[in-house]
Amino acid sequence: MTADSPATDRRQRRAYRVRRGAPYAFLLPAGVLFVLFFALPIGYAGYLSLRRVEVQGLGLGSGARQEVWAGLANYTDALTDAELLDGALRVLGYGLLVVPTMLGLALLFALLLDAERVGGRRFSRLVIFLPYAVPGVIAALLWGFLYLPSVSPLHYGLDRLGLPQPDLLDGGALFVALANIAVWGGTGFNMLVIYTSLRAIPAEIYEAARLDGCTQAQIAWRIKIPMVTPSLVLTFFFSVIATLQVFSEPTTLRPLTNGIPTDWSPLMKVYQDAFVTGDIHAAAATAVVIAVVILVLSFGFLRVATARTRQEGLR
Known part of the structure; x- marks a missing residue:
């Protein structure tokens, strides 16, 4: 032993x-x-x-x-670059259109699918989610040809009806056209995240609310939406980060119009500096600046959301 x-x-x-x-x-x-x-x-x-x-x-x-x-000279040039600032302002306007619209539609669809006596839930979920499975470049090409007056069936129909044909690839309408592509492609993913959170809410809570005389609208407003707030915060983070990184949509639509400059968004400016101008060092500095901005914004939003969650937990 x-x-x-x-x-x-x-x-x-x-x-x-x-x-x-x-x-x-x-x-x-x-x-x-x-x-x-x-x-x-x-x-x-x-x-x-x-x-x-x-x-x-x-x-x-x-x-x-x-x-x-070069030290910090490339960063100084990037932070004082008027083209980069203009691109950031354009992305800000684009984000103000995309994020509220996309999250509002995602929440609305999720609430509708979670309502009682709604038929065809599986088919509806598939139809709403399917655009997310389409690659961004293909989606931009699809919508680009729908926007192009010479080949668009929408413009043809408006012409046959004698109605004015708006140019969606120029001016302020361009922001709406680009935002529509992002909303069409991203609403399904956000809807699925919110809908999953809704399905996790215990049915006993709804039963108690109905016994207290709450209508479906009151249940949605006072119970469902507050309880899926973490999912809304998560989808908000994803949407903001995706908006700041917008690249494929304006780059794909650019050959179809003269209204999109080569530096329409900050990432397009990085691509222009790196692969067209050939200044890889300036492009690297701009990319680092964009990454730091995204990191700071994400961290700030997360801190605010965490503090709010703690306050609600203390109540």
Whole structure:
């Protein structure tokens, strides 16, 4: 018995080390992918943003173009760039159209699907969610041809009826056209998140409300909406981040109209600097600025939402 105890102790220690290291072994592939495809690109972008290309003479010959240290000069140029500021203001106006409309429709559809005596819930959920499965570029092309007067069936119908044909690809109507694409594609996802939260509410709460004489509208306003507030906050975060990163819709519609400049949104400005102008260092600095703004806004919204949730819990 005593002779076997050292071997038994070694096996137990080995089994303990295996159990202790098993979670890290499972996390290792995800950690490697995170480092390779997330951390390293961010670090490299930060490195590029602190450097610039110095051209000597006409820039011809070997050694005429050298990469030198620039410090914060690229960030100073990005923060004082009028084109970037104009793009940010355009995205702000775009977001004021997209976020309230999309979340309002998502909440409305979720409440309608959760109401009593509503038939065809599965089919309705599929129809509302299906646009989210369409890639953004394809959705932009689809709506772009519907907006284009020469091929649009909508313009043809208005022409046959003798009604005015609005140009949705120019002026202020362009914001509505772009917002419509985002709302059409994103409402289904947000609706599904809110609807899932509604289905998790215990039925006993509704029964008690009906016994107290509450109507369906009162139940929706006083019970359902307050109880799905965390889901509304979550979808709000997702919508704001997606709005700040708008790129594919205006880029796809740009060949169809002269109303969309190459720097319509901040990410389009990054693409223009990096792949058209060839100034990868300025593009990296602008990308870092955009990432910091998104991080600060997300953190601020999260703090506000957390504080509000705690206050409601104390009540």
